[in-house]
Amino acid sequence: MTEEAMDWFIRLQEMPDDGRTADVFKGWLAIDPRHGEAFERIEGLMAMPALREASRRDAARLAATRPPRAGQGWMKHAASIAAVFILVLGYVQYPALLLRWQADHLTQAGKQKIVTLPDGSEMLLNTASAVALDFADGKRHVRLLAGEAFFDVRPDPAHPFAVTAQFSETTVKGTAFAVRSEDNEDVILLERGRVAVSRLTAPMDEVALEPGQAVAADAASISKPGAFDPQSALAWREGRIVFQEESFARALGELDRYYDGTVLIASRRLETLNVSGSYRIDDPATAILTVAAAVGASETRLPGGLIILY
Structure with missing residues (x-):
């Protein structure tokens, strides 16, 4: 920004x-x-x-x-x-x-990276993401510095696996889950296993998740667990992004995370429209223009990767 x-x-x-x-x-x-x-x-x-x-x-x-x-x-x-x-x-x-x-590992816009962690667990970094690792002296700790990551954790009851982000810490012993750190909140989505999520500033404020549940944490609170659709929310692992009656502005914001440039919406009319569909994220510029065409937006492309939609 x-x-x-x-x-x-x-x-x-x-x-x-x-x-x-x-x-x-x-x-x-x-x-x-x-x-x-x-x-x-x-x-x-x-x-x-x-x-x-x-x-x-x-x-x-x-x-x-x-x-x-x-x-x-x-x-x-x-x-x-x-x-x-x-x-x-x-x-x-x-x-x-x-x-x-x-960062120990990071990705650029539009790129993903698979990392085998020192304990044998697997981490998939999404676009524009970064992590720092601490696996010394039996610890299993990952700090999400930016972006989003999915973890498939190798079971080790004697050594809990923890992921901290801006506002939260997620603790597990063996499970598969995703953590996303945004401007104002952390979002944790559990695919399988069990995790406990707490706020960094209030460790006693803890929520337990069941498979298929998600929770959000910010500077002031942590939400109640709620259901999510893994096929949509975690589609990025398969190189796709899925929108279901999503606002055009939010959809563009999601696609912009994968685009190594800038997208501007120059018409308030577009912001009131909704879009649905599944889009490939390996070519974000094409996905952006496809979504724009779906709502009848016109485009102007300028040097430096600037796309103006109106």
Whole structure:
């Protein structure tokens, strides 16, 4: 989301008087209130005195690499902008760099990875996911840093297997289950066996799951167990994603997790529509355009993997 906001900041700087760009930008803001928050963060970052001073110094250094010529005063301005964006890019990419430093295994957008863990258990990492492992001294612990993973755990009653995410810890002895960490909650889905799920900040707040049940945990609470459809919820293990009367905006959000680019919905009309179907995730761009065609959306594809739907 920060990268999208950065992209919009650059586009608006380049085309401040372009009416169509302004209209599409307003549509992007309307999609999700977090878009406006991310854009405000970028604006605030660009206004930081320390950043401006650093960019001024880098601009002077860049401009000094070649002698000035008549009519090229704009180069100083361009160099200043370039220096600012280099610094901002570092700020934007810092979370990803930190994730790489922490993770033992990770996947890029649109990729999956099968990992045999030190105890013989098997883990399947979904798109844009990362984990850190701790199997020292008899421990069996996985920390889900981002994204989603499915675990087929080798039974070992003497050494419980635990997965922690943002808000939750799932403890098992031998079972198969999935954990997904999103912006505001963790979701745990049990395929077989038994697990106990607790909140990290309140370990006594624990829920036991039976096969076919799921639970969600956030910073404040943990939900009651509820049934889920494994054929839909876990279809990603077979390279598919299934929607059953899902809102167009949410469906696009799910597909966007597998797409190494950015998708913008520039029409509120589309957000009110629902979609159903099964789509391959090994070609997310085609899946996105297929879902868009199903609701009669038009598309504009721009360099850098940007898809605008309206």
